Amino acid sequence: MAADEIRLSPTSYVVLGLIHLRGASTPYELEAAVQKSVEFFWKFPHSQLYREPARLAASGHLDVEEEAGGRRRKFFTLTSLGRSALQTWLAKPVDDVFEMRDEAVLRLFFSDSLPPSALVELAEREISLYERRLERYRQIAAHELPRHGHDRRMAPLRLGVKLAEAFREFWEEISLDPPPPSPPPDRRN
Template sequence: MNATSYVVLGMLTYGPATSYQLKQRVAGTIGNFWAFAHSQLYDEPARLVAAGLVNQSVEQGGRRKRTYSITDDGRKALADWLAEPTLEQTEVRDTGLLKLFFGTQAAPEDIRQLARDRYESHRARADGYDLQRAEIEARADRWQLKTLELGLRYERTVERFWKDFLDELDRDPP
């Protein structure tokens, strides 16, 4: 079992879904903080069916669409995973931060543009999280709201970092 396995199992706890519907659920929720190739959402359900953790029903006629639902064994596997300790260090993979690290090799105007782009990107994502909040509050999903809260705090903190850096560049150009 890998992280994608648990993503599929977790998403199926919200109800049966096709691979396309799983992709849509992920895009509007955990896709904000858990990046992976969405093509895995087309392969992983079949693996979970073979393992007995997911059931599959196939539409008769038409495109023979496959709809997946979680089994009792799938719920148990998800619960066992949720109970496991989570001690690994958080991984940050930020291309903007990587470019800044090598900034001595860049032109000053490229560094300024990097800072501006990253500031605007993080501000836009945080603003988007603000808009999502009402939708999640309406569903009264406390745990999704907590993940959104951390995402919002993260984005506002990083937004502030890039804004401060832009101000620093204005005061003390490279």
């Protein structure tokens, strides 16, 4: 497949971006890096991290070098085509805003048949989940802030903290004062 025929996906840009930041990397190393960073704001199946580098290498966006002995790991590096594709993507305006997909909020929306106690239980579970998420963010900050300060890679962490705090606060409000069920729909219209 020629380089100009390949469709680059968000996962492609995750791979290109991580290799740009890290240098030569194996798919396993990319997965480990995702688990400590990108995963908190961009979810995708990690199995894609094992397929995508080879696809990008076949299209000329990455070079690959295989170890001669041992485990024969494959290390991927950016080519000029890959670097150019990443820079073009970074410069392109984003045409959409944050898209929320939260199952707990979906359940809240459809919860009219639940008693207030079930809603409180849902809210308390969510509070606990967000407290754990905030603790994880604090651990990341303790490890990464000395190295990065408040640079651009730490900005998404600050956003994650603000979002998690807002969600925790929202669920605390639901827990303390569960909203009443919505009135039945008027089916005459």
